[in-house]
Amino acid sequence: MIEHVGVTTAAGTFDGITAGEGRPVLLLHGFPEAASAWEHQVVALARAGYRALAVDQRGYSPGVRPADPGDYHVDELVGDVLAIADACGWDTFDLVGHDVGAVVGWHTAAAHPDRVRTLAALSAPHPCALAEAARTDEDQAMRSQHLTLFKERSAERRLLADDAAALRAVFEHRLPPSAVADYVTRLSEPDALSAALNWFRASRRPVLPDPVSVPVLYLWGTEDVAVGSTAALSCAKWANGPYHFEMLDEVSHRPHWDAPEAVAALLIAHLT
Template sequence: MRPDRLTVLEHLGLTFDVTDAGPVDGPPAVLLHGFPEDRSSWDAVSSCLHAAGLRTLAPDQRGYSPGARPAGTAAYRLEHLVGDVLALIDAAGVEQVHLVGHDWGGAVAWLTAAHHPDRVASLTVLSTPHPAALSRSMRHVDQLGRSWYIAAFQVPFLPERVFAAGFRSLLVGSGLPLEVAERHATRLARPEALRGPINWYRAMRSSDLPARRVTVPATYVWGSRDVALGRRAAELTREHVTGPYEFVELDASHWLPETEPDACAAAIVRRVSSV
């Protein structure tokens, strides 16, 4: 067993911070965090995965790593985010990984598995429905109401200032534990620190990566008390997966890695063991 250690990924002139931990010869799992988190959101889940024999690689993604905050919205298009994942897989020296994602990391995981199934042995996504299922659910008032912040983030410059000031209370109100919310709010307290993460939302419309069906074995874990992502998108996700599929519903909020680490780890291990 190797201790947690910080390593870096150099990709396209950007430097990504990555925690590489667990058995050096264990099946590799790449863990992609969401907004507004960082790689520390996986700490409790990772401990369980290491006990099950998995090696984990958890990066601070584009816009979150201090050395990987390119200027301009175009740098955060989905194709670039997927490219970062492929670069990490290459840097790990493996052909395939078990890919895991939460929130925005889940969206990137769905797209990586759909477009590059040869690099993904299995997929486990927490909270985030398949992108096509989410798009379909936007035709209904419930999901539109839940997604109000996406439209708010399209405004230039102002959201960084407004959200930096009131981030902690918003996160706690959505179900994130207070101590975790305070950590993220402190890290993103300056507008310039929030610009990269918010640019993920701004780049959505200009991205050139269609939401294809997923053929690799996949598990989707959803919390029934998720304030951002409703039931309709969760249930529609099955129609966009053609490979072996498991849907796990938890009585939980959006923040599954932090609040339900044992259940999340169990779902990941079950999926990994199935292939």
């Protein structure tokens, strides 16, 4: 059912996968993955009567890989979401994001409620909730230390050393070896890992979005190593519209991999 596509915008061509016909749903992957991370959900959404599109985002698509870290500012990433929707002819669309893709989703939904019908965020809570927890909760401060490490100039060398041992460890050994190998191969291409890390290097001070007014589904796994319960449970404060929080037991930072059927069912229930 899945079709590989290219979506051409003024910034360049985004690679992606798509399936189905009907109401459009755009899915944004996290670090350091790609559109392929959403294969199960894309198929499930298509079967449920939706037009699902997952894209390799800025830096992950070779056709949209600027060298300047400033070109990865969140405003540029939100602009990509709208440009992709425009290229597809979507006036409004449902938005799903994981990890940094969820961060882009929060920003897009907050700034453009006229375009985003609903938001589903996996793992990453509203950025204000995460920032507040990192300031006030010692456990979250420890969990967020990797964000500083990713900004260091030596990050590429350290992540790719010893057959990319550190990069492979980012996946917590929960993904199929074939998927990890694919991502490592992609990020070993010239400038690819730097582009992915530029998401974290684009701004010294995080830009925080307003509260979100569109309907929100937030999914968080109890075994998430990057986001603790303080940030997850406080996310509701930053959702002014209908809000549903789902805690997934024994699920890691990557719910779409650990519990693909459950995540797909929750997404479909949220959309309907």
